[in-house]
Amino acid sequence: MTTPPLPLEGIRIADFGQIIAVPYTAQMLAWMGAEVILIETEDRLTTRVWPPFAEAEPGVNRSGGFNLVNSSKMSCTLNLRDPEGVALAKQIIAVSDVVVENYSSGTMERMGLGYEAVQALRPDVVYLSLGAFGRTGPMKDLVGFHSVINLFSGLASVTGHKGSHPRIMGGLFPDAFSGCYCVLALLEALYHRANTGEGQYIEVAMTEVLATILPEAVMEYTLDGTEPERVGNRHQEKAPHNVFRCLGDENWVAISVEDDAQFRALAQVAGIPKWAEDPRFSTTEARLSHQDELEPLIEQWTLGCQVEDVVEKLQAAGVPAGPVLDSAQVLADPHMVQRGYVQSPDHPIVGPRPMGAFSWTVDGGQPAIPRSAPLFGEHNKKVIQELLQVPGEEFERLMQNGVIR
Numbered sequence: 001m002t003t004p005p006l007p008l009e010g011i012r013i014a015d016f017g018q019i020i021a022v023p024y025t026a027q028m029l030a031w032m033g034a035e036v037i038l039i040e041t042e043d044r045l046t047t048r049v050w051p052p053f054a055e056a057e058p059g060v061n062r063s064g065g066f067n068l069v070n071s072s073k074m075s076c077t078l079n080l081r082d083p084e085g086v087a088l089a090k091q092i093i094a095v096s097d098v099v100v101e102n103y104s105s106g107t108m109e110r111m112g113l114g115y116e117a118v119q120a121l122r123p124d125v126v127y128l129s130l131g132a133f134g135r136t137g138p139m140k141d142l143v144g145f146h147s148v149i150n151l152f153s154g155l156a157s158v159t160g161h162k163g164s165h166p167r168i169m170g171g172l173f174p175d176a177f178s179g180c181y182c183v184l185a186l187l188e189a190l191y192h193r194a195n196t197g198e199g200q201y202i203e204v205a206m207t208e209v210l211a212t213i214l215p216e217a218v219m220e221y222t223l224d225g226t227e228p229e230r231v232g233n234r235h236q237e238k239a240p241h242n243v244f245r246c247l248g249d250e251n252w253v254a255i256s257v258e259d260d261a262q263f264r265a266l267a268q269v270a271g272i273p274k275w276a277e278d279p280r281f282s283t284t285e286a287r288l289s290h291q292d293e294l295e296p297l298i299e300q301w302t303l304g305c306q307v308e309d310v311v312e313k314l315q316a317a318g319v320p321a322g323p324v325l326d327s328a329q330v331l332a333d334p335h336m337v338q339r340g341y342v343q344s345p346d347h348p349i350v351g352p353r354p355m356g357a358f359s360w361t362v363d364g365g366q367p368a369i370p371r372s373a374p375l376f377g378e379h380n381k382k383v384i385q386e387l388l389q390v391p392g393e394e395f396e397r398l399m400q401n402g403v404i405r
Helices: 021-031 064-069 083-094 115-121 146-152 173-196 206-211 215-224 260-270 273-277 284-289 291-302 307-316 327-332 334-339 380-387 392-400
Strands: 012-016 035-040 074-077 098-101 126-131 200-205 241-245 252-256 321-323
Touching: 012 021, 012 083, 021 035, 021 064, 021 098, 021 126, 021 173, 035 083, 074 380, 083 115, 083 380, 098 173, 115 126, 126 173, 146 173, 146 206, 173 200, 173 206, 200 206, 241 291, 252 307, 260 273, 260 284, 260 291, 260 307, 284 291, 307 321, 327 334, 380 392
Parallel strands: 012 035, 012 098, 035 074, 098 126, 126 200
Antiparallel strands: 241 252, 252 321
C-alpha cells in the first residue's frame, strides 16, 4: 500500500528558531512533511545545553528540552559571526520556501538576514518573525520570556485564587501556544503563495497571542467596565468546579457540575442524595454562594475512593469528571497512547524516549512518524555539499576555518 504524500512535502524551511516557540513551529511543519533545516551555531546553543539531560549527563545531544521541539529536522551548524557563514546561510535561504526566526529584534537584520535582504534572494519567500512584544511598536526591542509574556498579556490577572496575587501558569505555555499561531499564519501564507506566487512577511507577538485567551474577561470589561475576579480552580457560573483529593498521595479528581441535574446525579453517586435537597446546594446560585461549605463535603467522599472509581461513576451518571494527571501519567495513559499522541522516536545518543507529538489525526491516522531530533551538525555534509553543491575541498576548508561549526 502506497503511503499518501504529506501536505507540506516539497516545502523547505530555513529554521533560525531559538528556545521553544519557533522550534516548535518548525517541528509541527516537519511533521506535515516539510524539510526543515535547523541552522545552529556554537555561540548560541540555547536549549541544547539546558537541563534536564538524559540520565542527568550533560551534552549537546542529550537535552530533553531541545529534543522535545526539534524532532524530524536536519541540523546545519554555521558560524553566523563569520561573513562566509552568513553567505552559506543565504544560500540555504535562497533554496528555501520559508524562513522562521525569533532572535531579539534587529539581530537578523544586523546579520544581513532580515526580510528585505532575504526577499532579494528569494522574492516569493514566506518569512515569519516572532518576538515577545512583536517587531513594531514602542516595546519592540524589549526581551521577555514566558513569565513576562504571561503577565503582560493579561492572562495572569485572571489566574490565581480569590484575594491572592496573580499567578503565572506552569510550564512554557506561551511558547507552545504561540507556535500553534505561527503554524496557522504560515499555512495561510503558503496557501496565498500557491494562489498568487507572492511571498509574505509574517510578524507575531507572543503577548498578543496569549491575550486571545481572554475573550470572556475582555468582553466583561468592554460591556460593563468591570474586571473579573480571580477564582482559582472555581468557576464564576458553575459549582462545584474544583479538584478534590482521593485515596493515596497526590491523587486528585477534577469535577465540574454545570447544572442542578448534574448536581443531583453527583449526590446520588456519592450516596448522599440529601445534598440536592439542602437549600444551600439545591440550585446553582445557592451552590455558588456556599462553595466553602460544599467542597469539604465532597472531598470527604472522594478521600475514601480511588480516582478511577470516582471518574467512572460520575461519568456514567453524566457528570463531567476526570483524573488530574502528571507528565509521567500522561505519557503512559492508555487513551493517549492508543490515539497515537505518545510517540517514541529512537535517538542515536539517548535512545527511544516518549514524547507528546500529534494532537490531531488525518483520516484516522497520524500525519507522520516523527524522527528523533538531529545531532549537532549531523547534516552539515548533506546540506552544504549535497544541497548547496559545495565541493569537498571547499567544505574541508570551511570546516578548518570554523565557518562550519
